[in-house]
Amino acid sequence: MSKLIAEIKDVLSLHLVTNVLLSLTYYILKVNRPICEYLFDDCFLELKEWEWITFLGCIIVIKGRRQSAFLDYANTACMFAKFLNGVMLFKASPIYGLVYFLAVLLHTIVLPRPVYQGPEYITYFRGPNLQDELERDKRITWIVTFYAAWSPQSVTFAPIFSEISSQYKLDNLKFGKIDVSRYPDVGQKFNVDSSSWSKQLPSVIVFENGKETNRKPFISPKGTVVRYRFTKEGLVADLDLNNIYQKCKQNPLKVRKEKKDEDIAKEKKEN
Numbered sequence: 001m002s003k004l005i006a007e008i009k010d011v012l013s014l015h016l017v018t019n020v021l022l023s024l025t026y027y028i029l030k031v032n033r034p035i036c037e038y039l040f041d042d043c044f045l046e047l048k049e050w051e052w053i054t055f056l057g058c059i060i061v062i063k064g065r066r067q068s069a070f071l072d073y074a075n076t077a078c079m080f081a082k083f084l085n086g087v088m089l090f091k092a093s094p095i096y097g098l099v100y101f102l103a104v105l106l107h108t109i110v111l112p113r114p115v116y117q118g119p120e121y122i123t124y125f126r127g128p129n130l131q132d133e134l135e136r137d138k139r140i141t142w143i144v145t146f147y148a149a150w151s152p153q154s155v156t157f158a159p160i161f162s163e164i165s166s167q168y169k170l171d172n173l174k175f176g177k178i179d180v181s182r183y184p185d186v187g188q189k190f191n192v193d194s195s196s197w198s199k200q201l202p203s204v205i206v207f208e209n210g211k212e213t214n215r216k217p218f219i220s221p222k223g224t225v226v227r228y229r230f231t232k233e234g235l236v237a238d239l240d241l242n243n244i245y246q247k248c249k250q251n252p253l254k255v256r257k258e259k260k261d262e263d264i265a266k267e268k269k270e271n
Contacts, residue, residue, distance in 0.1 A: 015111045016074060022104060023081035026088045040092060049088060056084050072231050075113065120162035121169040125178040130186060133176070138210040140172050141248055143239070146192040148181035151201040157230045161204070164232060168241060173248040191219065199225040206239055214239055 021028075027045070030036050036043035045053075060077045082104055090097025125133065125144075134142060145161050147154035165175035180187030180194035180201075187194040190212070192203045199217070206214040216238055217228035236242065 019078045023078045026085045115159040116163035121165045123176040134210045142207040144176040146180045147202040154202045157202050160232045168245050172253045
């Protein structure tokens, strides 16, 4: 129920509502009197404009197939719709197009898409610390993001990974990050290209029993990087994170015997 309420709040958010209005701007202005009579020569859509709108619908359907969440689909549709709005308004008058562009820019600055700002449970690794941690206790499953501070995709993905870490963290399911722009040798060790033309930033790798079992984006047998769009829902599904979480939850870490003996000895000493 709480998840449904959260989704409803996202749909009714001021960002999405205004985004939809911006996506419908040209249609609203063109067919509603007396606005259309003042701004345009007529108050109906021309055949060519209907063709453009139909073409837009085809693009949205094709691009939207890759979206795993409604909000991602809606924002993708709005992005293409706003582009077409700008073209049609500019065609009617360059002044209209300029005003619309400024409105879209203002919307992006003042009402950006909401992102997760809650707690995160992430270990930030430096240099060889990652390999040491993977080998220290192989009972722990690690999900690690290899990123670069200068990468826009890494910055965009950061709040998504933080939210996932908060939702799925366990004693034996942990999340980590390492900046491969600072430690390129670590990136090379785990086959993550950290160069400025890299198509692998960010990369998310799952380590079970100290070994890699899954990664996104995937690298084909030919060595090519399969393009991947990072969304929370998509990543959870593609990494099979729900099953990993259940498996880890059913097999919690057991306190090592040596530690138990130390605790018993300590209690006797105190008594």
